[in-house]
Amino acid sequence: MTIRTVRPDHVQHIRPRMHCLKKLEAIVVEMQDPTSGVKGSEQKLNVTTIPHVITGKDIIAWIVNKMKTPTEEANVFGTMLVAYGYIYPLQNHRKLIMCNDNSLYRFQTPYFWPSQKWLAEDTDYAIYLAKRNIRKKGMLEPYEQAHYNHLHKWLNHKWDFIVMQATEQYRAGKERKKPDRVVFDCQERAYWILNRPPRHTHSAMDCGPERLVDPDEDQIISFDQYRRMNVFFQQAIMRSKVKSSVSLGALVKYITTYKTHDPFLAPCLPSNPWQTDIDAYWTLNMRRVDLPTKMRVERWSFSLFELLTDLRGRDDFKIFLKKEFSGENLAFWEAAEELKWGTASSMRTKAETIFKTFLAPGAPRWINIDGRTMGLTVKGLEHPHRYVLDAAQTHVFLLMKKDTFFRYLKSPVYKDIQKKALNPEPQNFSPAQLEQNAQNRSVGIHPIILWKQEEEEKAKAAAASAPVDVKAMMSKIDRKK
């Protein structure tokens, strides 16, 4: 059981916006219409008769009719009406849900409706609990008693005032007619269950941490902000835009291309691990498989980005590039990625290595980029920052995308892997087999272990492919002498 601790008062009691309240309230008002609303009746509660009691199934039927939704959705809507406190249950008052049966509910009085303007204060809660205590000692539930003890400590300086208010309210209550008193007690109880929910009660008033900025306050925009906004608008106006038909066409094309690869739209082979509890789909698509699946190989052909993002595809691409003796572009791209996403402290050394390996005149893996980009990059490397290679990297990527990538797709390397790729049979299991599968879910390999393996492989590959810097070797030998 957790006690809500009083947070330090930052004078920012700004509840997150409740945009739905206006629409909810409109519907609640309609529901209470004497002719077209939900039909209520009198019900006996203990000894007293209370008016305007409605049943859960009547409410849900009304919602189904009004909002034209199926029963299950209407039930959800009904539950939200209870969770926001517009309707409260008479029996089982701690469960703020709508039951589609003869459970009894009443509309909450507008005085207690949730509103942005005033919050359920701790002082008011203390008064309410004190009043209940005065009426009958030991009537508070354990969680309420815990709140009471807590408030007694925190609001001790106000306690005389609280007791006085509680006594006043108790006396005023006694002067009311019994049915009115019972109704008011129900309403008040519902209000506090909503605003100080016991542990397993899901109340919509429980809405999360407060916001820093008041959403309802008018925003005062300063001189400076206007200036900045205007510059932004001017840039936005000048920026090149694309016709809707072109960009929307591209979105549709993407969906069509990937349709058969989307596990929600087409079955994944051999089966979706979440549905059959067999993880073959993941094992077949691991990072380092000898033979990838046909779907995976097909995906490499969609774009250079796909080919490079799938490290297994990148490996295949490297095999092709090795045959063409043009691996330096990809090596440069990879090195630039490492620079961009690496730690801040490693940037300088990485930039120097990249310069020496790829960009310096006579470098062992010199990349062939246009003079202007080369000039800009080399100049930028004097004061390296993580985006210093962006221009060169983009240039290299575009080169690969427009030329090398298409040659790869037509190459024997790719055609070979396409032929050899696996095409797993779809797995079908009987209910008994599925039960078995569920008992024997494979644990797989922990990502930390896989990561360590990857790092080892990368180190090996780097050592194997590092070009021998003859000059450095010679000077080393010279120095030794």
Place this chain on the structure above:
Amino acid sequence: MRSPPIPEMATQEVQLNETLAHLKTESDNLKSKLEEERAKLHDVELHQVAEKVEGLGQFVMKTRRTLKGHGNKVLCMDWCKDKRRIVSSSQDGKVIVWDAFTTNKEHAVTMPCTWVMACAYAPSGCAVACGGLDNKCSVYPLSLDKNENLAAKKKSVAMHTNYLSACSFTNSDMQILTSSGDGTCALWDVESGQLLQSFHGHAADVLCLDLAPSETGNTFVSGGCDKKANVWDMRSGQCIQSFETHESDINSVRYYPSGDAFASGSDDATCRLYDLRADREVAIYSKESIIFGVSSVDFSLSGRLLFGGYNDYTINVWDVLKGTRVSILFGHENRVSTLRVSPDGTAFCTGSWDHTLRIWA
């Protein structure tokens, strides 16, 4: 003959003439002009283009796993790149790493604060990041040793002046992007805790962010309580595009898989699709009967389906092209606070204030 005015004197004159009202009028004019420019290129609606696309069949999506173990509201979750592990964080300060496939809990960390609203799995699978009311984002390296106390190796990376609402690793374990209630987003170097870039422009709490999946990978989108969704250039810190069509707080933003568009979910009960190349909103996913806020959105692998977790405890599945709702899923007993599709698109996970997480497929 009048000599040309000296530059300094000219700017002084201009400055004296610029009143706040003058700037405001200029701002309104520029805004209308931008709308005009956008409208000129708007030659077709999304649903028109979608007419030629075949409709979707019936879907059978069920809860395949229910992960129980959090003692309080689940606020955030993220998938590991291995497609089966997830990290989740909750109101009581607990951050749990699960193997969702076997439902085993593998690691648990107790944060020194409540309301851990953001958590993220590192791309390598070797660490998790989380933060919330402590105004910080901390990185916890994970260990194969079950008995190791993960809190001992914790690294404090980000420092904001108000609550942390979202965090995400970039393409490596070395950088983290964060958003905060203090209205800013920031990019941090994990090793040193150094602030690499900060992003100012939101007028209120920033609630969510998502990194672009594009080949250049240099932009991200953020959504805030100022109803704006902003697209930022990570290199310069500048806001390069901004969209303000929602009527309430934007709780979640997610890029379309190609990186050319993004979806947003808001307290105004709608999800919207924004086309970055056409620079406009192109679709609204809403229904008369849906009036409760969307807490989180994500796309299926192809981008055809948009999943939305709602505050009325349900999940709505939308056909992105046709704009219709294809399915509604029930099961949670309190609001759905977080929703993510797995890295290979085989399932999606929802976290809820009913203390559980569910995997749907």
